Amino acid sequence: MRLLIADDHDLVRETLAAFLSREADIEVTVAADLEEACAIIDKDRPFDLVLLDYSMPGMDGLKGLERVINTGATRPVAIMSGTAPKAVAQEALDAGAIGFLPKTMAAASMVNAVRFMAAGETFVPVKFMTEEAEEETNPLAKGLxxxxxxxxxxxxRGLANKEIARELDLQEVTIKLHVKTLCRKLEAKNRTHAAMIAKEAGLF
Incomplete structure (x- = not known):
């Protein structure tokens, strides 16, 4: 797997690179800003996954993400951040990112997330996406x-029970029970309907 990490913080960039490079099948290349990342992509394409720091020079919000995606030279592309809120994570996904990684993630979880996204699967930590919703006390969330x-x-996010179970470190049968309870509480006909109700209520 060929991975490109672009981050302007030397310590963060080198720490991530060092940890991920320990994996026998992961080859890591680093860049300090968007311009360097684009130059590397143009010269040394393709990469199996590109990780872009949301706030590094050249990003200009999510325009940097769109620029890398529009080169067509590499897919998938994900955003990393230590400060961006849930709303930015959602905007990144809507703009075509394969995932969003908070820099507070545990190292082992980061490796799993990288492999997941390199395989073409969308990844955002469930806890990260739900914490703000709880704080905002959305009416729909009060009963959950x-x-x-x-x-x-x-x-x-369209995840299967097995994928949710893996993220939450639970048994798949436990997730099935939670889905059943959610459908009852939300008066949803099925899991898809439950997700639709949550999105229409602005919960996610």
Missing amino acids: SPRELEVLGGLC
Whole structure:
């Protein structure tokens, strides 16, 4: 797997690169800003996954993400950030990012996320996407437990029970029970309907 990490913080960039390089099948290239990343992509394409820091020089919000995607030289592309809120994560996904990685993620989780996205699967930590919703006390969220919100977040991202179970470190049968409870509480006909209700309520 060929991975490009672009981040203007030397310590973050080199720490991530060093950790991911320990994996026998991951080859890591680094860049300090968007311009350098684009130059590397143009010269040394293709990469299996590109990780872009949201706030590094040249990014200009999500325009940098769109620029890399529009080169057509590499896919998929993901955004990393230590400060960006859930709304930015959603905007990144809407703009074509394969995922969003908070820099607070545990190292082992980062490796799993990188492999997941390199395989073409969208990844955003369920906990990250649900924490703000809980704080905002959305009316729909008041009747749901934190765990149910995490599962509902997975449904809204189109994840299968097995994928949600893997992210939350739970048994698949437990996720099935949560989905059943969510459908009852939300008066949803099925998991797709439950996700639709949550999105229409602005919960995700």
